[in-house]
Amino acid sequence: MLKGKKILLCVTGGIASYKSPAICSLLRKNEAEVKVIMTENATKFVTPLTFQTMSNNVCHVEMFNQLFNMDVEHISLAKWADVIVIAPATANVIGKFANGIADDMLTTVLMASRSPVMIAPGMNTFMLNSDANKDNMETLKKRGVIILDTATDVLACNDYGSGKMLEPAEIVEEIDFLLTTKDLSGKNFVITAGPTMEPLDPVRYLTNHSSGKMGYALAKCAKKRGASVTLISGPTSLNPPKVDKFVSVKTTRDMFDAVGEFFDESDVLIKAAAPADYRPKKYSEEKIKKTAKNDLNILEMEKNPDIARHYGSLKKDQIIVGFAAESTNIYEYAKQKLEKKNFDMIVVNNIKREGAGFGTDTNIVSIIDKDKVDDLEIMSKTDLANEILDRVKKLMS
Numbered sequence: 001m002l003k004g005k006k007i008l009l010c011v012t013g014g015i016a017s018y019k020s021p022a023i024c025s026l027l028r029k030n031e032a033e034v035k036v037i038m039t040e041n042a043t044k045f046v047t048p049l050t051f052q053t054m055s056n057n058v059c060h061v062e063m064f065n066q067l068f069n070m071d072v073e074h075i076s077l078a079k080w081a082d083v084i085v086i087a088p089a090t091a092n093v094i095g096k097f098a099n100g101i102a103d104d105m106l107t108t109v110l111m112a113s114r115s116p117v118m119i120a121p122g123m124n125t126f127m128l129n130s131d132a133n134k135d136n137m138e139t140l141k142k143r144g145v146i147i148l149d150t151a152t153d154v155l156a157c158n159d160y161g162s163g164k165m166l167e168p169a170e171i172v173e174e175i176d177f178l179l180t181t182k183d184l185s186g187k188n189f190v191i192t193a194g195p196t197m198e199p200l201d202p203v204r205y206l207t208n209h210s211s212g213k214m215g216y217a218l219a220k221c222a223k224k225r226g227a228s229v230t231l232i233s234g235p236t237s238l239n240p241p242k243v244d245k246f247v248s249v250k251t252t253r254d255m256f257d258a259v260g261e262f263f264d265e266s267d268v269l270i271k272a273a274a275p276a277d278y279r280p281k282k283y284s285e286e287k288i289k290k291t292a293k294n295d296l297n298i299l300e301m302e303k304n305p306d307i308a309r310h311y312g313s314l315k316k317d318q319i320i321v322g323f324a325a326e327s328t329n330i331y332e333y334a335k336q337k338l339e340k341k342n343f344d345m346i347v348v349n350n351i352k353r354e355g356a357g358f359g360t361d362t363n364i365v366s367i368i369d370k371d372k373v374d375d376l377e378i379m380s381k382t383d384l385a386n387e388i389l390d391r392v393k394k395l396m397s
């Protein structure tokens, strides 16, 4: 979503400036255009040459060295940017920006800017919490400047506390969030993700290979596009994305109940989870011992509720998207599932193909609706999530 976006990265003289080239690099990897301005003091920490190389553009430091083209540089830079990001932002630059001081290239561009400005502060805890800095940040917030949180950790000065600049990936996420068109705003999405876990005894359980990556990518993208998102997730090793509600469940029955809680209010239900179809019939309160008697046939199974089928049968105006992982008769099984479960669309992957299915960052799927089958190329789970959301949006309209 950052493709082609114009980002003006402003780097000031804080110790976290050593991380700013990584921000530049990540933005470029996401196909954004980046220009960089540094304060004179920032060049004591990192060189302009680094940013020039990483951004593939001239790095601006000097106010009176406007030799690059015939424009007045600070005005043209300010007009150029879709967003201005100050990372790290020193207490000094925050103070100057809040009080209208424009005594170098960076602060003059800020004065001339009409684009959104995002600030990633990085400083010692006492500086962060000083009255002057708090007032300055409050003033900027009131003017609509976006001020990111800081992390709490051991700081460069060896103190432990708040004031650590967010990591480059987190800052890039925030930029992406800000610049993504909110074309799904006002819509309520319920998304399920991950496997479920069916306990056998206090030690053992049955589960499957679902990593949750596809469902999490869908939740993240829907949220970025302005939807209100409830993510119902089985156990995964992923960090929960920023969504409106995150509901953690273990078993298929838990997931069934959680979907029931949010289904009526939803506009869209996307079932990207892989809930277990069966569970052990009996849960043993004590660990099952390895004895000759238990060696065979200890696993008696019973059926779990079919979440997709149940809520498909209760569907009113909702759009329901299902997923299927198949290894044979892919289209046939997927079409049967589409009809039986009253889905509007089913995303089916052939788990035997390399680059598709569980745990990977890419997927190769076919998307089937009532009218047609589309075989898609291999793509990242994020791109696939946006493709699915585009189709859901079409169905809603």
Ligand SMILES: Cc1cc2nc3c(=O)[nH]c(=O)nc-3n(C[C@H](O)[C@H](O)[C@H](O)COP(=O)(O)O)c2cc1C
Binding pocket: 011, 012, 013, 014, 015, 016, 039, 040, 041, 042, 089, 090, 091, 092, 093, 122, 123, 124, 127
């Ligand atoms: C080693 C070192 C690390 C510093 N780290 C920070 C910092 O993390 N945050 C901050 O606000 N100031 C920090 N300072 C102080 C700023 O460099 C100083 O306030 C300077 O005037 C900022 O200039 P600028 O805002 O024009 O870049 C540091 C100074 C030194 C010498």
